[in-house]
Amino acid sequence: MILLDRVSKSYSKKSDSTALERISLHIEPKEFVIIVGPSGAGKSTLLKLLTREEKPTTGKIIVGGIDYEHLKDKDVPRLRRRIGVVFQDFKLLPNKTVFENVAFALEIIGISTKEIKHTVPRVLDIVGLKGKEKSMPMELSGGERQRVAIARAIVRQPKILIADEPTGNLDPKHAWDVIRVLEKINRFGTTVLLTTHNQDIVNKLKRRVITIEGGKVTSDHSGGTYRA
């Protein structure tokens, strides 16, 4: 599903600005992978490479059969439509209601209004936001906002869901709500890539844990734990 082969990324030519150094990873379909590591270790850079917000300096990236080396700029939107992304700061559209935020993901791929009206309430139900359709993002709590972001990410039924510290701004209760939703989505067959700092979550989930430190993969264990 996801293959990284000796991927490096540096933001300038100085050797100390290398964000990732010769990272090789292979993630199978339907896996639930947690990426951990201290701030500035390169976790976010890794995710940005997968969503093609950044290009690798060297190395090969293949996601869902798409080799990024041959991916043209005009095809980037099409790639992004196949990957669901959840951000730490939610990245909701402030002028759109909860329903419209989720519907937006479907609108851009040309789904009919009838189908949108049918699908969006179902997905909002999955993330536990039934009845909040008409609320504006400003009116929601952090946990609710994050669940809108998750609904938006999964409404297109992507094969891959990337969640970049989705619990970073949430209290423990809401953080676990979000994690439960991610687990549910994974059970439906979506590959989930989660980055987090939350030791408790990592240790209780008992999933594959990849540790990145100083731009390098320092450990990769199934049912792994995290010692911050």
Place this chain on the structure above:
Amino acid sequence: MRRKLTTLWRIFLGGTNNFVRNAWLSAAAMAVMIITLTIVLFSVIANATFSYTVQTIRDKIDISVYLKDDVTDTRRNGLITDLKKIQNVRAISYISKDQALKNYININKDNVDLQVAINQTDNPLPASLQIKLNDPDHIESIKTYLEKPEIKALQSDETSYSGDRKEAIDKIAKATSFIRKAGIVGVIIFAFISVLIIFNTIQMAIFNRRDELSIMRLLGAGKWYIRGPFLVESFLIGVSSAVVSIVMCNAVFSVANSTLNASSFGLLDITYASKYFAMHFWNIVGAQLLLGIIIGVGSSFVATQRYLRMKRK
């Protein structure tokens, strides 16, 4: 096809929603745009009015040829025919002795002493020919003709080339011509400054919402799907501003005409200005709408372009 129409409809709806939901931002952009369009509109009308004033003054310049009482009708008609052959002559009107007297009495109707004096004498006023010209600055050919001895013999008095009046009229014409030119330059400068201001306002409005643009990009929205609603929003700002600007101008002219009963405001002849506004109303509406839309959509296009460039690293 249906999918494309749906997309277009969604873009339009998105823009309309943004326009309503960002009411304060829309209002700010509209305020600047209304001022812009109103300044441009007023400058254009002022310019047209100055041109009209110059034309009116120049139209008043004519040549009066006073005829002796013994000039026969045949001789007079011959003279008119000859004068009409001169290129610069636009029209000739004949004012008989009786008509001249009537005109004189009419002009001086408030002066009782003069009325009495006139009634006690024979009509002392000569008949005359009033020659209107195409170009009051070039009267040489007419002058040469009128000064021929045989033509001179028909005239009772010195021909009036508007005398001192012409000099004064020339001065006014020169001044108004300068004002007119300054007006055109003013319109251009105002338009340019205003366009810069509105361009900046829209750019700032979009700068405030650059995060929205990047979120849409991250979700995989195409360039036009992201840009479209912003263009629609600016389009609506342009159209509403043009409408408000025209309504405002219309109100100003109505008030100036009816309530204040003013006929001029400084150098501006309001009667003509409002007549011009009414005469060219639909052209003005069209031009204002076009200008509003071009400035709005153009600024929005340039501003969004900056945030839609794909990162290449």
